[in-house]
Amino acid sequence: MDNQENLYLAKVAGLHLISNLTHACRFTNAVRVNGLPCKDVKDVKVDDFFLAANLDKPRDTTMSKVKSNVTLINVMKLAGLNTLGISMARIDYAPQGQNPPHTHPRATEILTVLEGSLYVGFITSNPDNKFFSKMLNKGDVFVFPQGLIHFQFNPSYDKPAVAIAALSSQNPGAITISNAVFGSKPPIADDVLAKAFQVDKKVVDWLQAQFWEDNHN
Amino acid sequence: MDNQENLYLAKVAGLHLISNLTHACRFTNAVRVNGLPCKDVKDVKVDDFFLAANLDKPRDTTMSKVKSNVTLINVMKLAGLNTLGISMARIDYAPQGQNPPHTHPRATEILTVLEGSLYVGFITSNPDNKFFSKMLNKGDVFVFPQGLIHFQFNPSYDKPAVAIAALSSQNPGAITISNAVFGSKPPIADDVLAKAFQVDKKVVDWLQAQFWEDNHN
Amino acid sequence: MDNQENLYLAKVAGLHLISNLTHACRFTNAVRVNGLPCKDVKDVKVDDFFLAANLDKPRDTTMSKVKSNVTLINVMKLAGLNTLGISMARIDYAPQGQNPPHTHPRATEILTVLEGSLYVGFITSNPDNKFFSKMLNKGDVFVFPQGLIHFQFNPSYDKPAVAIAALSSQNPGAITISNAVFGSKPPIADDVLAKAFQVDKKVVDWLQAQFWEDNHN
Amino acid sequence: MDNQENLYLAKVAGLHLISNLTHACRFTNAVRVNGLPCKDVKDVKVDDFFLAANLDKPRDTTMSKVKSNVTLINVMKLAGLNTLGISMARIDYAPQGQNPPHTHPRATEILTVLEGSLYVGFITSNPDNKFFSKMLNKGDVFVFPQGLIHFQFNPSYDKPAVAIAALSSQNPGAITISNAVFGSKPPIADDVLAKAFQVDKKVVDWLQAQFWEDNHN
Amino acid sequence: MDNQENLYLAKVAGLHLISNLTHACRFTNAVRVNGLPCKDVKDVKVDDFFLAANLDKPRDTTMSKVKSNVTLINVMKLAGLNTLGISMARIDYAPQGQNPPHTHPRATEILTVLEGSLYVGFITSNPDNKFFSKMLNKGDVFVFPQGLIHFQFNPSYDKPAVAIAALSSQNPGAITISNAVFGSKPPIADDVLAKAFQVDKKVVDWLQAQFWEDNHN
Amino acid sequence: MDNQENLYLAKVAGLHLISNLTHACRFTNAVRVNGLPCKDVKDVKVDDFFLAANLDKPRDTTMSKVKSNVTLINVMKLAGLNTLGISMARIDYAPQGQNPPHTHPRATEILTVLEGSLYVGFITSNPDNKFFSKMLNKGDVFVFPQGLIHFQFNPSYDKPAVAIAALSSQNPGAITISNAVFGSKPPIADDVLAKAFQVDKKVVDWLQAQFWEDNHN
Numbered sequence A, B, C, D, E, F: 001m002d003n004q005e006n007l008y009l010a011k012v013a014g015l016h017l018i019s020n021l022t023h024a025c026r027f028t029n030a031v032r033v034n035g036l037p038c039k040d041v042k043d044v045k046v047d048d049f050f051l052a053a054n055l056d057k058p059r060d061t062t063m064s065k066v067k068s069n070v071t072l073i074n075v076m077k078l079a080g081l082n083t084l085g086i087s088m089a090r091i092d093y094a095p096q097g098q099n100p101p102h103t104h105p106r107a108t109e110i111l112t113v114l115e116g117s118l119y120v121g122f123i124t125s126n127p128d129n130k131f132f133s134k135m136l137n138k139g140d141v142f143v144f145p146q147g148l149i150h151f152q153f154n155p156s157y158d159k160p161a162v163a164i165a166a167l168s169s170q171n172p173g174a175i176t177i178s179n180a181v182f183g184s185k186p187p188i189a190d191d192v193l194a195k196a197f198q199v200d201k202k203v204v205d206w207l208q209a210q211f212w213e214d215n216h217n
Helices: A003-012 A177-182 A190-196 A201-209 B003-012 B177-182 B190-196 B201-209 C003-012 C177-182 C190-196 C201-209 D003-012 D177-182 D190-196 D201-209 E003-012 E177-182 E190-197 E201-209 F003-012 F177-182 F190-197 F201-209
Strands: A068-073 A087-093 A098-103 A109-115 A118-123 A131-136 A141-144 A149-153 A161-167 B068-073 B087-093 B098-103 B109-115 B118-123 B131-136 B141-144 B149-153 B161-167 C068-073 C087-093 C098-103 C109-115 C118-123 C131-136 C141-144 C149-153 C161-167 D068-073 D087-093 D098-103 D109-115 D118-123 D131-136 D141-144 D149-153 D161-167 E068-073 E087-093 E098-103 E109-115 E118-123 E131-136 E141-144 E149-153 E161-167 F068-073 F087-093 F098-103 F109-115 F118-123 F131-136 F141-144 F149-153 F161-167
Touching: A068 A098, A087 A098, A087 A149, A087 E109, A098 A177, A098 B190, A109 E087, A118 A141, A149 B177, A149 B190, A177 A201, A177 B149, A177 B177, A190 A201, A190 B098, A190 B149, B068 B098, B087 B098, B087 B149, B087 C109, B098 B177, B109 C087, B118 B141, B177 B201, B190 B201, C068 C098, C087 C098, C087 C149, C098 C177, C098 D190, C118 C141, C149 D177, C149 D190, C177 C201, C177 D149, C177 D177, C190 C201, C190 D098, C190 D149, D068 D098, D087 D098, D087 D149, D087 F109, D098 D177, D109 F087, D118 D141, D177 D201, D190 D201, E068 E098, E087 E098, E087 E149, E098 E177, E098 F190, E118 E141, E149 F177, E149 F190, E177 E201, E177 F149, E177 F177, E177 F190, E190 E201, E190 F098, E190 F149, E190 F177, F068 F098, F087 F098, F087 F149, F098 F177, F118 F141, F177 F201, F190 F201
Parallel strands: none
Antiparallel strands: A068 A087, A087 A161, A098 A149, A109 A141, A109 A161, A118 A131, A118 A149, B068 B087, B087 B161, B098 B149, B109 B141, B109 B161, B118 B131, B118 B149, C068 C087, C087 C161, C098 C149, C109 C141, C109 C161, C118 C131, C118 C149, D068 D087, D087 D161, D098 D149, D109 D141, D109 D161, D118 D131, D118 D149, E068 E087, E087 E161, E098 E149, E109 E141, E109 E161, E118 E131, E118 E149, F068 F087, F087 F161, F098 F149, F109 F141, F109 F161, F118 F131, F118 F149
């Protein structure tokens, strides 16, 4: 099984549970927990708990249309996180860049701003759909409760912004709303979406014809 | 605290956890679990575990734009469910009606079709956003994994459809995607949404001006 | 390992935990979660989440002495339920038929009546052993808390009854009290049971000589 | 709320969850967790974690028909156990005494024999209902998996037996099968039980007329 | 109940469980979850999820003997974290400063270095007590599994170091080994510690006479 | 993989989670849960749930410097405990013997004294580090909350003591503080420990030169 498959495995698999596990899973190759590769215990080494992640280095934000870049250190990148229930990310935002509305099905997110400012928000569930938003400056901390749609936006026209976030799962998952709804493979029937979003089918067709990519490194 | 507040409490509160509890919470009025009212143990009666829910009766599907009606029996309607980790719903669909794309942040859903047919689907998380869909006939069973965006649509032009669904939480929550994104109170800044959905701000403005309601009874 | 063994595996295994997992387990054949077979991720298809269960069709209730028939859609029948924490059942009751006193060691049950009427009840644990009972009509909803002994009985002398139930586990398990106590293989020593039930050993011997079967399809 | 109510509260309440909590709950009187009284933090003292339980002393086994006596140290007796997920019991068995078939809805039990010998067993769930039994001598250890019907019996005609057991819940609960089925208050309809147990209604009536008590101290 | 008490409450209370909750607890003042104050739902505001924590600002490291300073943003400082299962910390280390050997009873820690370098390590449990250590540079990421003794040390003689850490609990707890063992109130009997640490009682007495404080802001 | 490795596996692995599982894991050899060997279901037998542990027999307490001996019956010794969330131990203390300060990262402990007397205690976490202690006599029960540093000491100069303890995990883990801090392999840098414990490096060097072993059978 190659890495790509492995990545897929971890995403599809229900990893909510193992977030609650303590200590590192370092099994033999013959055994996998949640589809993730495990090593023979004799080969466990400190580097299983370490990643030269370069989280201090700016990322390229020009390659995604939303002008941001999420560098997530989850269990696929740092094997020792398996069963440990946490992950960490650096997020770079170009001026006017955003991390667009998305949910983490398996994690709450806590975030602090390292550079610049961020306008952030989340929306509560039905029937209220209340929108809570805040302007964050350097050193501020904000919380996005698990499963709620949320976003971050860099309001500056000339300065980048950087945040460090942590998520309460080794594999929090991310569903970018626009990509899942309009960029699914294959596309959702346009008449279903047209009625759901109260727009003409042509609008849906146009949206579905766009190039949808997520902003993860 | 009136019922309306109570409803809100239960929605806001993290009820994921108590879904895992066994047995009924029937405490004194002085004690609440997760903000839900509890009764004095001397007053616990069989009706705390019972609801004359009329789940056999068709619901009005003409009052929501998406022409469907979800009758959810959760802990707010059936107090004895508190801490029991399950709920049940009847869903009515008019011809061409749909239960539009939404997520349940705290539950998986299993559904069977009682009347008519349903075209159903869900989309996996980033980066694949695979769309899995199926046409369901009477008596068929389908599963929507927790946290994933999913929908049901009645493809018939003349016959209603009815489903019974069960959810793995006493208060599964529901986030109707279109309502949360375009109908939040207050609205999300239109330039943020315009970039996220790759549309002109005017499209966002038009969408935010629509009347968004969810299709729950 | 054949299917029969597999079925056994899933029953013996502690599946309480994985009821809490989110998303579907769709691993390679080399990996199993809780002993259940998992498929290569490349072969995951929508039908893993679908079952043509015919839950709309009446079941034969003449083959069990208690004149009922439980059609349970659990993870052994619908593989995509693995790790998803929920299952669904149709229960058919002949006139005067019953689903006899039993427990689900790993699930709460919520039930609605589709056809006819049901007299239902559960008993609380020591020392009170309170019996809560209720007559249910079509469309009513009732809850049986996890682990408590409960039953349903169709009081009609001429009409069948039908219920749809959901359980808060992908493999809730069922222990029919009479079968486990008097129909175990091998039998429990009769002098132990005689004293436990305050009856003569001959009564126990007679009971153990009966043919005990459970009422599952 | 008096102690008796309190006892009832804790029994009815779903305490499965809090078995997973760490550390002691020692809140103010205004706050209760799961209905159990909590003290002001200033009053927390070492005795909250201590009980002079006299587990070394033989108990009277002549007062219950089954000639055994269970002394359970759960959260109702040792308040500091609240949220700590474990309890302990001493069980005394007169010659030919038994701890009759019962389940613990919220706990697995591990047991060691301090004095004498015990014949023990448990029955697996449907459809197999396999009976696993073993003769235990002093110092032996045995495990009864959560939710399964099990019993212990002292086969000696002249010597008592004593066991120390531990259970994986601060309030494991106990359902003595015979008591719950034939001694519930009010009684279950005799025609339901007659059919469930394949006996004449008169046998059920006779059984329901017996005096049912559980063997807990 | 004043703030100080409240802080104590949260520390004593078993908060492991609520780490698994989703969404924010924003109840009425009459209700508390795990002893933490909750607000009336009408008063919930975005600032409940926000803290102007100044995590970008250097902290004073001269006031603790170990020359480090932990600024932990947990649920006592950021009320909206209640039930959300995550917290974040900035740690400042003077040259040759350390965050001395300690455990988090309720959380795994993931850490990235913002400034300078850190020599870090953890020790596995009995019987191996393996010591895994690593030198971390800016941008590196390291994981400390839940419950294991670990430390960070700034090896530089002239430059400070800064780290951002996240922990998988809203109230992870910290037990500084030296403080708990030699600085408890009242002190542990010196003959017990002398034998445990294989030293003379006088050494223990001398150690217990030191001034022990932890390095939290 | 031999037994020794297996033991290591189980210790390293995060077994907190599976403590919550119900029922026994008895899978085919091709499948392991948490690295523990599982048997083909056809070979499951009552002895999987049984151990002739001789917990009634005194253990040798002369072989450890702390003059105590812990005989732990965990999942490595009693395979049927896998997924069952509990374990049991007999602890022998010579006169003046102690079970030195240690933590169980994955379990609360409940203990009763079978023979002699024990002086026991635990210390709360930062910043209070309160020491709660108690003298226990035969038959007394005491609770050590999960993750806190605790010990037992036999104050008698001439009589041994014996305790039976139960722990809320099938593999609770143990970290003997002195061994982990001063006896790790390889040793922790002495200047780090010197500063952490406010002692001269020579004291640390001397301590690290001692022979550290844990007191488990």
